[in-house]
Amino acid sequence: MCCMCQIVPERVLKRLAADRSYSEEQRKNFADTIKIDTELRRLRTQAARLTRVAGLMAEAPTVAPAPAITVYDCNHGQTLPGAQILNPATSTDQTARHVFSETKSVEAFYAQVFGRNSIDNAGMTMISSIHYGVRYNNAFWNGSQMTYGDGDGSIFLDFSSANDVIGHELTHGVTQYSLQLNYTNDAGGLNESLSDCFGSMFRQWEANQTVKQADWLIGKDIMGPSARDDGYTCLRDMADPDAKHCLSPQPTKYSQVRPGMDPHLSSGPPNLAFCTIAKAVGGNSWDQVGQVWYRSMTGFGPAPNLKMTAFADRTRAVAAELYPNDTALARAVDAGWKKVGL
Amino acid sequence: MGTVKVEKIGGLAGYGLPGSRLKSSGETATSALSPADQAWVEASFQKPPRSQEAGNERDTHRYRITRTKDGRDQTIEVPEAQVPHALKACVTDKLL
Numbered sequence: 001m002c003c004m005c006q007i008v009p010e011r012v013l014k015r016l017a018a019d020r021s022y023s024e025e026q027r028k029n030f031a032d033t034i035k036i037d038t039e040l041r042r043l044r045t046q047a048a049r050l051t052r053v054a055g056l057m058a059e060a061p062t063v064a065p066a067p068a069i070t071v072y073d074c075n076h077g078q079t080l081p082g083a084q085i086l087n088p089a090t091s092t093d094q095t096a097r098h099v100f101s102e103t104k105s106v107e108a109f110y111a112q113v114f115g116r117n118s119i120d121n122a123g124m125t126m127i128s129s130i131h132y133g134v135r136y137n138n139a140f141w142n143g144s145q146m147t148y149g150d151g152d153g154s155i156f157l158d159f160s161s162a163n164d165v166i167g168h169e170l171t172h173g174v175t176q177y178s179l180q181l182n183y184t185n186d187a188g189g190l191n192e193s194l195s196d197c198f199g200s201m202f203r204q205w206e207a208n209q210t211v212k213q214a215d216w217l218i219g220k221d222i223m224g225p226s227a228r229d230d231g232y233t234c235l236r237d238m239a240d241p242d243a244k245h246c247l248s249p250q251p252t253k254y255s256q257v258r259p260g261m262d263p264h265l266s267s268g269p270p271n272l273a274f275c276t277i278a279k280a281v282g283g284n285s286w287d288q289v290g291q292v293w294y295r296s297m298t299g300f301g302p303a304p305n306l307k308m309t310a311f312a313d314r315t316r317a318v319a320a321e322l323y324p325n326d327t328a329l330a331r332a333v334d335a336g337w338k339k340v341g342l
Numbered sequence: 343m344g345t346v347k348v349e350k351i352g353g354l355a356g357y358g359l360p361g362s363r364l365k366s367s368g369e370t371a372t373s374a375l376s377p378a379d380q381a382w383v384e385a386s387f388q389k390p391p392r393s394q395e396a397g398n399e400r401d402t403h404r405y406r407i408t409r410t411k412d413g414r415d416q417t418i419e420v421p422e423a424q425v426p427h428a429l430k431a432c433v434t435d436k437l438l
Binding site: 078137138139140141142143144152155156159165168169172176183191195219226227230232235242247248249250262264265 | 351352353354355356359360361362363364397398399400401402403423427435437
């Protein structure tokens with residue numbers, strides 16, 4: 001960058017300042033001009049730097065703040081969202097405190113592990129409603145918020161008491177804002193499976209469990225006394241989808257998936273594939289395999305009617321892209337999907 | 343006026359699915375329903391509500407509602423959000 005842009009060049013001014021044919025006062029003026037020009041050059045350089053920095057700051061992406069987390073009390077009615085609990089973190093309602101802290105933890109899980117800012121990756125407020133209905137045996141995502149029933153106390157306990165259930169419901173929101181999967185046929189099964197995979201990963205992440213330490217059960221903590229007395233330990237088992245200890249056993253092969261099948265059934269094969277792959281790779285599920293699943297879910301835009309074969313192939317490609325030198329991972333991903341016929 | 347049989351299907355726990363150990367069902371006399379609910383039943387059998395898959399609800403239940411008319415069973419499936427409370431309240435959850 002040229003900084004010598006004054007009308008009389010510095011070397012000329014120096015020669016004039018030393019030329020004794022000029023009076024002492026004139027020579028002093030020439031010397032002062034050199035000093036002033038030097039300072040002006042410094043100021044111009046500094047101004048240019050400031051301009052560049054300001055330009056860079058203007059172009060820098062603004063970081064969205066962490067999402068707000070709100071909790072509402074349906075007070076056993078079925079009108080959503082219910083009455084807002086103003087300070088859920090310090091509420092006298094244990095369910096409100098738990099839902100607030102676990103939702104905050106899911107937010108931290110997605111932020112720290114996957115770099116995602118809330119459900120929509122843009123800081124969307126996370127809304128939960130608790131005490132929905134009377135002895136209500138379910139939890140659901142309604143397109144804009146999570147909702148939890150208290151359970152009947154016999155077959156089921158409070159649905160919000162299980163962190164994998166909270167992770168499952170919140171992930172339905174993440175899917176809605178990424179792949180936008182439909183809720184029928186292959187896409188429906190993938191939709192449910194992603195919620196189980198990320199719900200289970202969240203549960204393992206909170207407990208700092210390796211894939212070998214994890215039990216891979218979905219809904220273990222909501223099993224009520226009568227269900228446990230009958231030998232049921234979970235809703236679903238990702239490691240053994242058709243096991244007798246599941247309240248809702250699932251197919252284990254893609255060939256068993258039928259058109260129109262409920263997504264909670266057709267999610268069995270992709271659940272088993274994820275668990276098999278994660279176990280083969282070892283370590284923490286959310287590290288490599290979780291990253292492959294997350295990128296496959298969020299890195300390609302909406303695909304409402306995505307087939308399971310296409311998703312399986314996508315994870316194979318993403319594994320090779322994210323970890324090009326990891327042949328063990330590539331083999332594990334391929335073998336896991338082949339085990340379920342994909 | 344007959345009886346309306348109601349079964350709750352699906353949800354996070356998978357009620358009533360093939361192989362499921364959970365069932366939730368019940369019935370109610372049509373005459374026990376309010377006039378508004380009776381009208382809802384009649385209208386729903388005339389024109390069944392949209393399927394659940396069209397919206398963004400996930401893990402919500404569906405209700406399978408059956409009535410006998412002219413000696414024949416008629417069955418519709420309705421998303422949970424559209425079913426009147428009186429019909430939802432007539433089912434009982436059971437372990438098989």
